[in-house]
Amino acid sequence: MPPKNSVVHARNRARPSFSRSILAFGAAALMAAAISACSGGSSGSGSAVKDGFTQATQSAGPLTVWVDSTRVPAAQAYQKAHPNVKLNIVTYDGDANGADTLQTKVDLYDRTGSGWPDVVFSATDNETSWGVSAGFLAPLNEGLIPQATLSNFATGSLNPCTVNGKVYCLRNDLSQVVLWYNASLMKQWGYQVPTTWPQYEQLGETVAKQHPGYLVGNAGDTFTPEIYMWASQCQANDVTGLRTVTVNVTSPDCTRMASLLDTLIKAGSMSKLSVFSTAFDKNEKGKVLMLPGPAWFGGAVFDSTSGLNVPKGQVAAAPVPQWPGTSTPSTGNVGGGTWLLSAHSAHLKEAVSFISWVTGNNAWQDELTPGFPAYVPAAKVWLANQAKSGYYAVNIDPVLQQAAGEVWPGWGYGKFSQESIWAATIDPGLTAGKTIVSMLPAWQTAITNFATSDGYQVSP
Amino acid sequence: MSPSRTTDPAGARAARRPRPVKAGHVFVAGYVILLAAFGVLPTAYGIYYAFTSTGNTFAGLSNFASAARDFRYLPAVGHVALYLVIWLTFLVLFVTGLSVVLQQLPVRRIARVARFLYYIPGALAGAAGVLVWLFMLDPTVSPAAAFLRFLGYGTFGQVIEPGHLSIRLPMIAFWTGAGGWIVVMGGALNTIPTELIEAARIDGAAGWSIARRIQIPMIRKWIVYMVILAFAGGTQLFVEPQLISAASLGVAGRDYSLTQLSYDLAFQNNNVNYASAISVELLVVSLVVAALFVTRSRFFDAS
Numbered sequence: 079m080p081p082k083n084s085v086v087h088a089r090n091r092a093r094p095s096f097s098r099s100i101l102a103f104g105a106a107a108l109m110a111a112a113i114s115a116c117s118g119g120s121s122g123s124g125s126a127v128k129d130g131f132t133q134a135t136q137s138a139g140p141l142t143v144w145v146d147s148t149r150v151p152a153a154q155a156y157q158k159a160h161p162n163v164k165l166n167i168v169t170y171d172g173d174a175n176g177a178d179t180l181q182t183k184v185d186l187y188d189r190t191g192s193g194w195p196d197v198v199f200s201a202t203d204n205e206t207s208w209g210v211s212a213g214f215l216a217p218l219n220e221g222l223i224p225q226a227t228l229s230n231f232a233t234g235s236l237n238p239c240t241v242n243g244k245v246y247c248l249r250n251d252l253s254q255v256v257l258w259y260n261a262s263l264m265k266q267w268g269y270q271v272p273t274t275w276p277q278y279e280q281l282g283e284t285v286a287k288q289h290p291g292y293l294v295g296n297a298g299d300t301f302t303p304e305i306y307m308w309a310s311q312c313q314a315n316d317v318t319g320l321r322t323v324t325v326n327v328t329s330p331d332c333t334r335m336a337s338l339l340d341t342l343i344k345a346g347s348m349s350k351l352s353v354f355s356t357a358f359d360k361n362e363k364g365k366v367l368m369l370p371g372p373a374w375f376g377g378a379v380f381d382s383t384s385g386l387n388v389p390k391g392q393v394a395a396a397p398v399p400q401w402p403g404t405s406t407p408s409t410g411n412v413g414g415g416t417w418l419l420s421a422h423s424a425h426l427k428e429a430v431s432f433i434s435w436v437t438g439n440n441a442w443q444d445e446l447t448p449g450f451p452a453y454v455p456a457a458k459v460w461l462a463n464q465a466k467s468g469y470y471a472v473n474i475d476p477v478l479q480q481a482a483g484e485v486w487p488g489w490g491y492g493k494f495s496q497e498s499i500w501a502a503t504i505d506p507g508l509t510a511g512k513t514i515v516s517m518l519p520a521w522q523t524a525i526t527n528f529a530t531s532d533g534y535q536v537s538p
Numbered sequence: 539m540s541p542s543r544t545t546d547p548a549g550a551r552a553a554r555r556p557r558p559v560k561a562g563h564v565f566v567a568g569y570v571i572l573l574a575a576f577g578v579l580p581t582a583y584g585i586y587y588a589f590t591s592t593g594n595t596f597a598g599l600s601n602f603a604s605a606a607r608d609f610r611y612l613p614a615v616g617h618v619a620l621y622l623v624i625w626l627t628f629l630v631l632f633v634t635g636l637s638v639v640l641q642q643l644p645v646r647r648i649a650r651v652a653r654f655l656y657y658i659p660g661a662l663a664g665a666a667g668v669l670v671w672l673f674m675l676d677p678t679v680s681p682a683a684a685f686l687r688f689l690g691y692g693t694f695g696q697v698i699e700p701g702h703l704s705i706r707l708p709m710i711a712f713w714t715g716a717g718g719w720i721v722v723m724g725g726a727l728n729t730i731p732t733e734l735i736e737a738a739r740i741d742g743a744a745g746w747s748i749a750r751r752i753q754i755p756m757i758r759k760w761i762v763y764m765v766i767l768a769f770a771g772g773t774q775l776f777v778e779p780q781l782i783s784a785a786s787l788g789v790a791g792r793d794y795s796l797t798q799l800s801y802d803l804a805f806q807n808n809n810v811n812y813a814s815a816i817s818v819e820l821l822v823v824s825l826v827v828a829a830l831f832v833t834r835s836r837f838f839d840a841s
Contacts, residue, residue, distance in 0.1 A: 182805050208808070298695075300787050350695075352787065356678040357693050501788035509695040509789075527609040531807055 130220025130244070134424045140164035141428045144180070144198040146172025148448065149250075149415070152199070155442040156435050163428055172201040172415070180205065184214050187422075196423040197432050199250065201415045203238035206246050207493040209418065211320065215246040216421040222430050223248075227438070233483040235452040238491040239416060241320065248437045250415040251449030252457075253372035254481040255305050258380065261394040261471035263292075263367050271368075271396045275310075278368075278399045279338045285367055286345035294368040296349040296358070297339050297514075298505065300497035301412045305370050308410030308489045309398050310335035314525060317490025322535045327522045334401065336514040343508070350508050353379050363387065370398055372412035373450040373478055381469050394471040397481060408486035414449065450478055457482070494528040581821070587814035601815035605803065608812070610793040617704065617794050622772045625708040629768055633716050634761060637723035638749045653724055656717035667714035668781045675706070698782055698790045707778045715771075719764050726760040727753055762835040770824040776801070796820060 126133060143153050143165060153167045173180050180198060187193040194214070198205075209215040218239075219228055228236065231249055239247035257278075259271060267289065272278040282294040297306070307314055312332035316324040326332075342348035351358040353371070363386055369375065379385040380393045398409045417433045419426075436442060443456035444463065451457040461475040503524040507517045526536045591597040605611060636656070640649040659667055673679055676694040677686045691697045698706060730753060738748050754761075775795040783791035783798075793799050796816055804813035832838065 178805050181808065185808065351693065354787075355694070356676065360678055498788040498792060501786075502790075502792050505695065505789040506700050509693070509699060531608060531610075 129222045129426075130217045131421050133426060134422055136426060137424045139425060140166040141197065141425050141432060142166045142168060142195045143432065144168045144170050144195045146170065146174065146199060146201055146415075148172070149199045149436075151446050152436045152442045155440065155446065156432055159435070159440065160431070163431075168195065172199060173205070174201040181208055181212075184209070184212060188212065188214075194420045194422040196420055196425055196429040198418040198420070199415055200247075200418060201413065203249075203414060203416060204491040204493060205416060205418055206239060206241050207317075207320070207491060210241050210246055213421060214418075216419045216423070216426075217244040217246060218248065218419065219245040222419070222426070223434060227434060230454050231437075231452050232454055232457070234485055234487055235414075235482070237487055247416040247418045248433050249452035250417055250437060251374075251447060252452050252482050252485075253374055253412045253414040253449065254478065254485050255309055255370060255372050255398050255410040255412065256395045256474075256477055256481050257368060257370050257398050258375055258393060258395050259368040260366060260388065260392050262392040269367075272399050273397070275335070275338060275399045275401050279341060281368075282342040282347045283345050286342075286347040289367075290346060292347065292365050292367045293349050293362060294342065294347045295370050296351060296353055297343060298349060298351045298355070298358075298508065299353060300501040300505075301372075302504075303496060303500045304410050304412045304489075305372070306335050306339060306410070307332060308486060309370070309408060310401065311404070311408055311486050311488055313488060314521070315489045315492060315496050317492045321533055322537070323490065323492055323529050324537050325522060325525045325529070326538050327518050327525070332518060333515060336518055340513040340515055343514075353385070359385060372410075373481070374412075374448060376464075376470070376474070377448055390469050391471050393469070395474040395477045397477055397484075407484050409481050409484045410489070411485045414452065450482065452482075492529065492534065493532045494525075494534070496525070499524050499528050584814045584817050587811050588818040591811060592809075597811070601811045602819065605812040605815045608799070608803070610799050610802075611796075611816075614793060614796045614799045618773060618775055618796055620704045621707055621775055621795075622769065624704060625711055625772055626765060626768060628708055628712050629716060629719065630761060630765065632712070633719045633723055633764065634754060634757075636716075637720050637727060637757075638753050640720070640724060641727040641753065642745050642749070649724075653721055656720045658717065659713050660715060660717040662714065664714070664777050665781060668710055668778050671710045671713070672781065672785045694786065695789060698786055700790045700794075703779065703782070703790060703794060706782075707775065710778050711772070711775075715768070722764070723757060723760060726757040730756050758835065759837060762831050762837055766828045766831050769827050773797075773820050773824055 141163060145153050145167065147169055149172070150167065150169060153165060157163070157165050157167075171179050180200060184194065206215060216222065219225065223245075228245060232252060235249045235252055236245055236247075239245050239249065257271070264271065269281060269284075270277075272281050278294070285292050285294055296302075299305075303312075303314060307327075310331055312335060313324060313326045313329060314332065318324055339348060343350060347367075349358065349362060351362070353369075353375075366386060366388075369379070371379065376393065376395070380388045397407065400407050417437055419429050419433055423429050437451075437453050437456075439453070439456045439459065443451045443453060444459040447460065451460050457479070461478065464470075465473060465475065500521070503521050504514060504517050507520075508514070522538075529536050588601055589597060589599075591600070640652055643649045643652075659670075662670060674682060675686070675697045677683045677691055677697065678694070680686060686697060734752060735748060738752055743751065774797050776797040779791035779794035780798060780801075781791075783789075783794070791798075793802055797820070800813040800816040800820075803809050803816070
């Protein structure tokens with residue numbers, strides 16, 4: 079009967095509803111099961127403990143490298159410099175924006191006993207939070223990479239890579255927070271660049287009165303806590319061990335910054351929009367007087383046609399303001415990728431050569447990379463190249479270099495994403511007109527909940 | 539069936555019969571194999587996971603209990619329940635209403651054009667339809683920006699405030715899904731013999747009473763069919779909140795539905811067992827509701 083057929087047909091097209099997600103999930107599980115049934119046990123025989131971990135039998139063959147699309151040029155640059163090495167470059171999402179691709183895949187490879195990549199780039203700093211206990215990450219400071227090379231990385235830049243004194247990754251770039259500002263406007267209006275947060279707050283209120291519509295910062299990004307709360311030494315993310323974290327966001331270190339943000343949001347000189355939102359680019363072009371943000375704001379927000387597109391010779395950077403009475407200056411950090419080496423790799427020599435090269439002095443880190451290199455000698459050349467472009471109103475080298483060593487170490491790198499917790503907990507309230515101070519207890523609860531669901535012991 | 543076939547002598551037809559049966563088996567086999575590989579086996583595998591622990595030992599109902607104790611579980615149940623109530627109500631009322639109105643339109647061409655227009659959004663499969671809505675709901679790029687501002691929404695963040703999602707998501711689902719059902723109901727209404735409608739007219743029935751006493755009762759089974767499938771699809775709410783979450787950088791829509799929670803448990807918290815427990819719950823709920831509807835409406839009784 080024709081009607082019946084058409085019913086079924088139209089239903090399928092209108093909404094392919096029947097268990098789609100379960101099917102996809104099931105299919106993946108089935109494949110995993112099938113593959114694990116086929117694999118006997120590839121690891122085991124011929125392996126030996128060397129360089130601080132049990133190494134797989136080494137063999138010849140192509141080096142498999144996983145990178146995100148931004149880091150493909152890095153792998154290609156290595157290939158160009160090493161034409162004899164066979165590279166198998168695989169592009170993946172780089173675990174950006176809270177994705178968990180690498181862990182999911184490694185989990186499947188662990189079940190099948192084969193398939194791990196040799197080298198991986200991750201856009202996050204927290205892969206050690208699972209990769210060490212999963213036995214995926216190889217320690218690098220136990221013989222694979224000489225101490226002389228490791229000590230060339232900026233102070234504290236290997237903190238996210240370090241678990242119990244062992245270094246499990248190399249930092250690609252730093253994202254230390256500085257105070258970006260428009261030097262031309264500051265000069266024109268006769269303002270001084272603030273060096274303390276109270277000065278910053280006062281200037282923000284002055285700007286709101288004298289030049290309404292102009293901004294001294296924004297608080298609408300998922301990484302807002304990593305700019306302001308981290309710099310304020312707020313104990314929101316004090317990862318004290320592999321599965322322990324201390325969270326206390328109602329302490330004065332947090333409330334002082336929260337109430338500063340509330341004051342300036344109310345005054346109107348602190349935007350509630352994300353710097354990457356269409357509304358920000360459309361409405362705030364030419365209206366940004368100051369903007370605390372990471373090193374990469376220079377290229378990604380100010381000198382970017384898809385961002386604020388500020389003309390040459392106006393933008394400058396200063397050290398991020400400090401709270402009076404802080405003994406050592408502290409700043410925050412927004413991202414910065416890491417290079418990982420698989421403990422299962424059968425091509426360790428080539429893998430070590432690869433990650434030493436991509437993080438070190440070379441065509442990639444000196445010129446191509448968009449972020450501030452974590453490897454100090456590379457950073458020097460990179461900064462010189464930035465200065466050559468003549469975009470900035472002042473020489474930003476000393477500011478960025480100084481900030482690189484001042485990232486507050488009390489903010490750790492857990493498995494849970496502080497960015498998505500802030501986004502889901504604080505941002506909707508801000509939109510609805512609530513103050514950040516009033517939402518701090520909810521933030522505490524949310525961090526505790528997410529950390530607990532990832533198996534963390536949370537202490538207040 | 540073609541007329542030439544019906545004039546075949548009975549004997550010839552009987553002799554030919556085994557061949558179509560064999561061909562039928564071959565056709566069905568393709569489906570059965572795929573169903574087993576990608577439907578039955580994964581479901582069985584999921585059920586196995588739901589009742590075992592990470593060490594592959596039998597865990598009873600502990601995965602279900604632990605998943606239910608997750609802080610995201612109860613809110614997700616609430617979200618999905620509210621979504622189902624709003625969406626199914628809209629779907630049944632508007633799809634039935636619009637279909638009947640279209641069927642009763644005196645000018646058939648208008649009905650045909652309208653039905654086609656309703657169907658167009660459904661042709662944008664799943665995620666693409668949601669993407670269209672993400673643009674529609676962002677006041678900075680939306681063609682309906684003036685209307686959004688009139689409603690008091692200046693930014694995307696305000697439009698998709700978490701409290702608003704219970705209305706936004708059924709809107710999106712209705713827009714992408716209802717057109718297909720209107721076509722289906724149109725087909726169903728076409729099977730009602732015109733003599734019946736004419737007889738009713740002669741007896742003095744007008745539009746509303748024809749709809750209420752003849753058309754709707756006669757397409758009742760199609761409505762039940764729609765509700766069963768829409769319920770199963772609705773409990774698996776995933777694409778809409780997941781894309782809103784991605785577009786808003788996690789401000790709204792993360793862990794909104796049970797399927798999303800299951801996905802996060804499997805791929806963020808690395809706990810396939812809890813994830814499977816939630817999937818099995820959804821399967822059971824859908825089966826029970828489908829069974830209720832089927833038995834209550836005597837769905838499979840010959841009419």
